[in-house]
Amino acid sequence: MKRLILQLTFLLVIVSLRTSPAAEPISESDQVKAATKILDAWHEDGPERAERFLHIVCWTPSDRELPTEYQSRLTRMMEHIRGFYAREMERLGFGERSFNLRYDAQKQLVLHTVRGKHDTSHYAVQSGNEIRSECLPTLQRAGIDARQETILIFCNLATWDEERRRFTHKSPYYAGGSFRGGTAWQLDSPELDSNNLKLKQPMIRDGQYGRISLGKHNSIFIGGIAHELGHALGLPHCRARPDEAVRGTALMGSGNRSYGDELRDEGQGSFLTLAHALRLASHPQFSGSVKGMGDRTKATIDNLSITAEGKSIHVSGKFTGEPPLYAVVAYFDPAGGGDYNSTTATAVPADDGSFHLSTDALTKGKQSELRLFPLHVNGSTARQMSSTRFRYPYSVSVDGVPDLSAIELRSDLAPVLAALAENDRQKAAQLATEIKSPKAAAIARRLTRPTKPTQTPAEYDGAPSTVALTSLKPESSHVGWGRPAFDRVPEQSPLLESGGEIFETGIYAHAPARHVYRVAKKWKQLTGKVGLAAGHRGTVEFEITGDGKRMWKSRVLKAGMLSEFNVKLDGVVEFELLTHPTVDGPGSDWGLWLEPTLSK
Secondary structure, eight states: OHHHHHHHHGGGGOOBSSSOOSSOOOOHHHHHHHHHHHHHHHHHSSOOBOOOOEEEEEEEOTTOOOOTTHHHHHHHHHHHHHHHHHHHHHHHTSOSOOOOOOBOTTSOBOEEEEEOSSOGGGOOGGGHHHHHHHHHHHHHHTTOOTTSSEEEEEEOOEEEETTTTEEEEOOOOOEEEOSSOEEEEEEOOTTOOGGGTTOOOSEEEETTTEEEEHHHHHHHHHHHHHHHHHHHTTOOOOOOOTTTGGGOEETTTTGGGTTTGGGGTSSOOEEOOHHHHHHHHTSHHHHSBOTTTTOOOEEEEEEEEEEEETTEEEEEEEEEEESOEEEEEEEEEESSSTTTTOEEEEEOOOTTSEEEEEEOOOOTTEEEEEEEEEEETTSOOSTTSOTTTTEEEEEEOTTSOEEOHHHHHHHHHHHHHHHHHTTOHHHHHHHHHTOOSHHHHHHHHHHHSOOOOOOOTTTOOOSOSEEEGGGSOOSEEEOSSSOOEESSOSSSSOOEEETTEEESSEEEEESSEEEEEEOTTOOOEEEEEEEEOTTOOOOEEEEEEETTEEEEEOOOBOTTOEEEEEEEOTTOSEEEEEEEEBTTBSTTOEEEEEEEEEEO
């Protein structure tokens, strides 16, 4: 309960949404100096120096041998990637920091080899966790706890036909992690070699990318190693701002496909943004310190101000944290494209915790989300905290002007949400009557005075010809996680938030979900939107059937995406709202049917 109150408190301190900011952000070079000063001072006070390593596994199915010259090739490739990180950290002012590799007596990488339990046909892109499980015993025998270390697994699930110069693969190709540890899954193949990055010839046929040069093929897959390693180290996606793009492509955007392009005079290649580098500066691999690795982290914000000025957004406030904070990274993420399209802004808190940052790198005509990440000196980025923290929806007009009305809406609802967090429904209901914004008041009433529908659509005898579906009773409701919920989501923040918008009515539908409504041919139309609840990163498909026949189906929706539906119900006796998981499984598939409305 205390955690929830802390999470909601920040909503109460949005003191300004329209006034001009009081100060200008400091330059990036000055930010680096200020952040380094904070980091160095903290690590020098009771230092706990340690050299942590990236541990590399070479895994192969039971019916395959590892690719030729794998040890020497992987040594060259990983040294190339380590050099890239070191040069970028040095360019940004942090010194030649990078991840650490282990070598044997012959100065080759220490590689842990693992043979899978099954043959090649058993494994696929989705086999990452199974492959990792097969690697754990070998790592344990080497004294490596994969939960507390950063692991890179090269999966031998690629096929290279040297004579025909054809390449295909079905390898896991993803990663995740934090400052404490992580795992990246990659592929290996005999034609992958950092020495080949410069080659414009020969041309090959890549099963995914078509006809490309061998050099570009290596850029994509060696760049993929560098990119996924970034995820294993705790880096999220982001693309370059226009002022950053003069350097090339951000590694954690689409930089996995441009790595080494400059060696063939085909572009400027990839680079690290300051947002990337700030996060890496405190990572134990890069800092050489394990001080505070086991500490619990907390962060709060006061005096938060989010303002729109022309075509820019300005953010200021005062962060306090434990362990101390040395930087704040903001992600401005437009809907669609996952978080690949997010741009960043950064700040270093002053001695009193105050910070200010701003950006005009906003995507026109998009619902968007601002996420603030306070960075702790021990390496934590608060990523382990609830996803509902420090997250603010906004939108941008087609002319590029920010609209902060969704933030205003959250601010209007903050007192009610805080009272609900304290289980004081009487106080929450009273506060709801004091809200002036019509939309906020309507949402507050539904949250504080929920009513249980008594009529199905088939039984409805009211006068209005347009009715919110959630005011009517379904025949049945089933969800994939938790219990069915209407006009709220069953988590700490109950708001129906998706795609940068907050909705008044909606149906919680964690995939796989099925909601059945009997309409008895009385209704003509069903309209609304679908999306994923904010803060959840699943992928889902939504479907509407009438009397067993499909009437509408969405594309695969990811976080930040919304899709509208408009279905004719003439002659329909019963319809179903179906929410389906996709190939990545049901994890985090918090589907929402938003403002579903029946019309006669």
